[in-house]
Amino acid sequence: MQKKLKKTYKFAFKTSAYITLFLTLFMSVFLYYTNNLNWLLIPVVLLTYTICFIIIQYRVERFIYRRVKRIYDDLTLLESTSLRNQPITTDMGTLTREIDKYARDKKLEIETLKIREEYRKEYLGNVSHELKTPLFTVQGYVLTLLDGAMNDEKLRKKYLTRAEKGVERLIYIVKDLDMITKLETGDLSLTTETFDIVELVENVFELLEMKASKKKITLSFDMEYKQPIMVVADKERIQQVLTNLVVNSIKYGREKGTTEVSIENLIKNKVIVRVTDNGEGIEKEHLPRLFERFYRVDKSGSRKEGGSGLGLSIVKHIIEAHNEKIYVESEIDVGSEFSFTLEKAK
Structure with a gap:
């Protein structure tokens, strides 16, 4: 005692x-x-x-x-x-302090549980919506075909093609969910190697050149990088990060706009990769939740752009799996900048 x-x-x-x-x-x-x-x-x-x-x-x-x-x-x-x-x-003074501390801790715990419960409800609602939309689309086309449309060769091909796109979207969502789950549980191992980040960005630009040209968006570096910049990371996953960030900048960018990538030395053994656009921008109130699963800034119109709604969440998990940091800055009608750090090769 x-x-x-x-x-x-x-x-x-x-x-x-x-x-x-x-x-x-x-x-x-x-x-x-x-x-x-x-x-x-x-x-x-x-x-x-x-x-x-x-x-x-x-x-x-x-x-x-x-x-x-x-x-x-x-x-x-x-x-x-x-x-x-x-x-x-x-001792009454010590006991009072302990009870006060206990009460504060419990209050904080209850508030945290309430926030998590709200997040869980919102998350389940988003998952339900994201899966329900393509499922109903596929079901609608299949039922139309069964009702007699498959006797028309042109309609049959048209509806089957659209149903296939719905199935592809479902597969895309399930794959992304599976990847996030593996990243969170540590089941998805990273294969680190030394590679040139400049070359990787160029490859991403080439892959997305056609997509950017539809909106007349220019993909470019902030300057000419004559020397390779070697980093140590999982090359495939970092390419996925860059692809998701550039795709987002194209989706929400302005017609005839620009998406610019810069690579800067941060500290002795780190570089920071920045993906900047001059698009519509994001309101400050949305920034803290931007990397949540299925979180949408524009609840009504953003789904027409496609995607699983998991891109930024995957980006965040991949960067954190490398023990690195990701940042976002944005201003309405000015544009957005996503940046992440990587370890430089020795």
């Missing part, structure tokens, strides 16, 4: 002093009238005070301990991580 008993000592000191004073006065008067007043009165007073102090201190200690223990048991404080390994204290 932890003994922080300053207040109980004070109580015992005072109470013992009162009792001793009363008994001393009583005995002094008694001995004075009986003519037996002598030097033995002093040791008797000291002995009386000592005995009173020990008895009062012990009883107060036991009295407080029993009731404090009951409080610990009733409030299940011993289940708290911060209190489980601590002995029960009988």
Whole structure:
């Protein structure tokens, strides 16, 4: 039992002093009238005070301990991580602080659980919506074919092609969900190698050149990189990161706009890759949640752009799996910049 008993000592000191004073006065008067007043009165007073102090201190200690223990048991404080390994204290000040801390921790825990519950509901709703849309699309085309449209060769080919696109979208969503789950649980291992990040960006530009040309968006570097910049990472996953970021900049970029990639030295062993566009931009209120699964800035119109709604979430998980950081800055009607760090090759 932890003994922080300053207040109980004070109580015992005072109470013992009162009792001793009363008994001393009583005995002094008694001995004075009986003519037996002598030097033995002093040791008797000291002995009386000592005995009173020990008895009062012990009883107060036991009295407080029993009731404090009951409080610990009733409030299940011993289940708290911060209190489980601590002995029960009988000091009222310490107990008050512990209960206050416990109450604050529990309040924070409850608030966190409420936020997670809201996120869970929103996430399940988003998953349901993302899967329901292509499923109903495929079902609609199949039912139309079964109702007689498959007898028309042109309609049959047209509807089967559209149904195939719906199935591809479903597969795309499921694959992305599977990848995020593996990244979160650590089941998806990274194969690190040394490669030229400049060359990788050029490859991504070539792959997306046709997509960008539809909106007349120019894909370019901020400058001419004459020397290779070697980094250490999973080349395939970093290409996926760059592809997702550039695709997003094209989707939400302006007609005849630009998507620019820059690579800068950050510190001695790090580089930072920036993907900047002059698109519509993102409001500040959306930035903290931008990397959540299925989170959409434009709830109504963004789905027409396609995709699984998981691109930025995958980007974040891949970068964090490399123990690196990803950042986003954006301003409405000015554009957005996504940047991430990578380790430089020695």
